[in-house]
Amino acid sequence: MWKEHPQAALRKTPGLLAALTLALILISSVASAQLVAPATAETLSRETPSAQSPSAKSPGERIERLQQRLDQQAVMLRELRNRLDETDTTFGLISDDSQDSCTPGMKQRVDLIAELPIEDSCDVGAAPQASRTLDYFVDYDRGWRIQPFDPQQHPFDLRANGWVQFRHHGFSRESQSWTDNAGVTRPIRNRNAFDVERARLALSGHLLDRRLRYFVQLDGDTDGSHMVDFFDYWWAWQLTDRFQIQFGKRKVSASRQWLLTARRTRFSDRPMANDFFRPDRTVGIFGVGKFAKHGHYEIMAGNGYRTTNLPNSQTDSRFTFAASSYVDPNGDFGGQIVDFAGTTTPLWRLGHSMVYSPQSGNEAGIPLREADFLRLSDGTRLTQTGALAPGTTVSEFDLWLYGVDLAWKYRGWSVTSEVFLRWIDDIVADGPLPQTNLFQHGYYVEGGKFVIPQTLDLNLRYSHVDGDFGSANEVAAGFNWYPLKKPTMKCSFDVTHLDGSPLNNASSDILVGDDGVLFRSQFQAEF
Numbered sequence: 001m002w003k004e005h006p007q008a009a010l011r012k013t014p015g016l017l018a019a020l021t022l023a024l025i026l027i028s029s030v031a032s033a034q035l036v037a038p039a040t041a042e043t044l045s046r047e048t049p050s051a052q053s054p055s056a057k058s059p060g061e062r063i064e065r066l067q068q069r070l071d072q073q074a075v076m077l078r079e080l081r082n083r084l085d086e087t088d089t090t091f092g093l094i095s096d097d098s099q100d101s102c103t104p105g106m107k108q109r110v111d112l113i114a115e116l117p118i119e120d121s122c123d124v125g126a127a128p129q130a131s132r133t134l135d136y137f138v139d140y141d142r143g144w145r146i147q148p149f150d151p152q153q154h155p156f157d158l159r160a161n162g163w164v165q166f167r168h169h170g171f172s173r174e175s176q177s178w179t180d181n182a183g184v185t186r187p188i189r190n191r192n193a194f195d196v197e198r199a200r201l202a203l204s205g206h207l208l209d210r211r212l213r214y215f216v217q218l219d220g221d222t223d224g225s226h227m228v229d230f231f232d233y234w235w236a237w238q239l240t241d242r243f244q245i246q247f248g249k250r251k252v253s254a255s256r257q258w259l260l261t262a263r264r265t266r267f268s269d270r271p272m273a274n275d276f277f278r279p280d281r282t283v284g285i286f287g288v289g290k291f292a293k294h295g296h297y298e299i300m301a302g303n304g305y306r307t308t309n310l311p312n313s314q315t316d317s318r319f320t321f322a323a324s325s326y327v328d329p330n331g332d333f334g335g336q337i338v339d340f341a342g343t344t345t346p347l348w349r350l351g352h353s354m355v356y357s358p359q360s361g362n363e364a365g366i367p368l369r370e371a372d373f374l375r376l377s378d379g380t381r382l383t384q385t386g387a388l389a390p391g392t393t394v395s396e397f398d399l400w401l402y403g404v405d406l407a408w409k410y411r412g413w414s415v416t417s418e419v420f421l422r423w424i425d426d427i428v429a430d431g432p433l434p435q436t437n438l439f440q441h442g443y444y445v446e447g448g449k450f451v452i453p454q455t456l457d458l459n460l461r462y463s464h465v466d467g468d469f470g471s472a473n474e475v476a477a478g479f480n481w482y483p484l485k486k487p488t489m490k491c492s493f494d495v496t497h498l499d500g501s502p503l504n505n506a507s508s509d510i511l512v513g514d515d516g517v518l519f520r521s522q523f524q525a526e527f
Contacts, residue, residue, distance in 0.1 A: 143527060145205075157205035163263055163526030165197040169509040170519045178500065178513035181378055181469050182386035188513050195222045197269075197507065197522070198262060200231070211238040215250075223506040229309065232281070236288075243289035250286060252279035252305065253298035253322040254353035256405035256418055257337075264336055264487075266416065266459050267494045268520040269508035271444035272474040273463035276503045277401060277420040279355060280306035280373070282320065294328035305357035305399060306373040314369040318358045326351025326405070337416045338480070339409035340487050342453050346410040353403045361395030374399065374424065377440055377467025379502040379512040382424070392431035397424050412450035412457075419443040440467035444474075454485040459494070465502050472500045474510075478520075492522040 135154050139145050143161040148154035171191040179185045202217040213236040220228045234248025251259060257270050258278040270278075284302025291297060300322050303315050326349050333349040334341070359371040367383040374382045374397075385393045405418040424438040444463035451458055461476040478494025496510075496518040504512035509520060 151210065155210055156207045159204050161202045161204075161527060162200060163524065164199045165262075165268075165522055165524045167195045167197045167268060167509075167520060167522040169193060169195065169521075171509070171514065171516055172519075173514075173516040175500075175515040178379070178515065180380035180384070180513075181376055181388075182380055182384050184384075184386075186513060188515060191509075195509075197221050197223070212236075213238060213244070215248075221507075234286070242291075243287065246286040246288060249281055249283045252282050252302060252320065252355065253286065253300045253324045254279050254355045254401060255403055255420075256324075256326065256349075256351055256353070256407075257416070259298075259324065260337065261335075263524065263526060264338075266338055266414075266446050266448060266480075267461060267476060267478050267496075268492050268522045271446065271461060271463040272472070272498070272501060272503050272508075272510055273420065273442040273444045273465050274418065275505045275508055275510070276375070276465050277403070277422055277440075277442060279320075279322070279357075279401070281308040283307070284319070291325075292327060294332050295325065296327075297323070297325035299323045304370045305355065305359075307370055310369055316358075316360045316368055316370060318360055320355065320357040322353070322355040324351065324353035333407065333409075336487065337407055337409070337414060338448055338457055338459075339412050339414045339450060340454060340457075340482075342412050342450065343410055346408065349405075349407040351405045353401070353405075355399070355401040357399040357401075359397050359399065367393065367395045371395075371397070375502055375504075375512070376438070376469040377465055377472070377502050378470035378500070379504070380469070382427075388427070388429065388433050388435070389431060392429045392433060394427055394429045394433075396426070396428035398426045399424055412453060413447070414449075415445070415447040417443065417445040435468075438468055440465070442466060446476075454482060456481050461496075467502075470500070470502070472498070472502050474498055474501075488527070489525045490523075492520070492524070494520050496520070 134149060136146055136148050136156075139147065141159075143159045145160075146156075146158040148156060151157075169191065170193075171189075173188045173190050175188055177185050177187050199220045200217060202215070204213070204215045206213050215232060215234055215236070216230070217232040218228055219231040220226065230249070232248075232250045234246045234250055236244050236246040238244050253259070255274060255278040257265070257274045262269065269275075282300075282302035282304050284300050286298060286300040286302075288298050289296075301319050302322075303312075304310070304320050307315050328347065328349050330346060330348050333347045359367075359374075361367045361371070371383050371394075372381060376382060376387060380387045382388075382397070383394050385391065388394060400423040402421045403418055405416075407416045408414065420440075420442050422440045424440070425436075427433060427436045427438070442463065442465040444461065446459060446461035446463075448457050448459035450456065456479060458479050459477070461474070463474040465472045474496060476494055476496040478492060481491045483489065483491065498510065498514045498516060498518060501510050501512055501514040503510050509518060
């Protein structure tokens with residue numbers, strides 16, 4: 001049988017009711033028989049032949065003894081009746097009168113049945129089944145969870161979440177090729193393909209102590225050769241209620257829409273300007289905290305600006321530093337940039353971010369793979385030979401990024417915007433350069449409206465990238481359909497026009513040099 005857990009009541013069963021009812025009948029029968037027997041002192045004296053002996057008890061003493069037994073049986077009857085009443089109690093929150101307090105607390109009664117197989121032995125009689133205590137239970141709460149009944153005694157918690165984006169994208173080119181600043185001409189291809197863009201599984205919770213948190217996220221997609229990748233994994237220690245320090249791999253703390261999960265983007269993916277300027281993931285130390293009533297901030301020191309999956313042999317010895325913060329002055333903005341809930345009060349979010357990332361080559365002056373991410377505003381890699389001057393290769397530079405972001409939503413309407421400023425200073429190459437400093441800037445603005453609340457929203461976007469070597473634009477329109485009226489499942493479609501992309505990002509299906517029209521259709525579901 002199962003032993004009743006302190007926080008879980010035994011489920012009402014016919015066997016339990018029958019046993020308790022039989023006990024009540026037996027005790028009542030015995031009590032009635034004893035009430036009839038000791039009627040008078042004369043009857044008592046006739047019952048016992050030795051009643052007149054010196055050692056016999058007087059009739060009064062016998063009656064008092066029987067009365068005590070009746071009182072004890074009455075108490076037992078009340079306890080059994082109480083247990084029967086408890087089995088009829090509705091499951092849920094009930095008052096806990098066992099606490100020694102003038103204000104009793106609450107406890108939760110849960111409906112619980114568990115069955116275990118018993119292996120009987122043919123040679124030896126079956127041993128009685130030992131009682132068991134349940135320490136953990138499985139439930140669904142914004143993901144599948146394993147939780148302890150008593151968090152103090154068993155400090156362990158696990159939540160599993162997952163989501164998948166299945167996408168079709170097609171690109172129709174308007175130019176045959178493009179030529180970069182180094183004079184290299186490359187073809188522009190038409191594309192038409194199905195993708196599993198993001199198939200992710202995240203595990204999170206705490207262990208050993210409620211302050212010791214963990215997070216692991218696995219990712220598989222067709223862009224990554226169908227391989228499973230450890231995207232994020234870190235430990236965290238909750239120093240206070242408003243500050244947490246994290247150790248491991250996660251996103252560099254800059255660019256608001258980059259820090260936003262890709263499940264909540266307005267279109268199938270992020271804006272072109274955001275992907276051109278944003279950093280990526282790195283291994284480092286991160287501080288995450290809250291300020292004011294609805295303020296959030298992050299600070300970090302890590303290996304690099306974009307060092308995802310790079311070994312230490314391909315990164316330099318200089319750290320990258322970043323910080324980001326935002327404030328919601330009119331109430332909690334939430335995790336959705338679209339107004340899915342149809343807020344009745346205007347909500348704002350204002351934030352900014354900054355990154356300093358010095359880059360250096362190896363002893364021979366050859367650039368490391370860590371520096372390959374940076375491109376000129378026409379799409380040429382900065383470390384490509386001839387990018388800034390014929391025959392020269394850049395190996396070192398300092399990068400500064402600053403961004404300001406603004407978001408607003410009200411009654412189904414929503415607008416999101418971000419401005420990026422990036423300086424590339426102290427450029428060093430293996431030959432003379434016409435300039436050692438570059439400045440790039442860009443922005444995006446996007447907005448939309450739920451024409452059918454929690455079901456259908458229409459969206460528009462414009463983004464722009466500019467710099468010393470050219471500029472590029474993105475114009476997009478699309479819609480999201482939520483068939484279950486829940487943000488956990490949506491179907492998206494958008495059309496994007498590009499006039500020469502400086503970005504190369506397979507995740508957003510925008511490749512460097514793209515000049516034409518991009519179509520994307522996507523189904524997304526999560527648990």
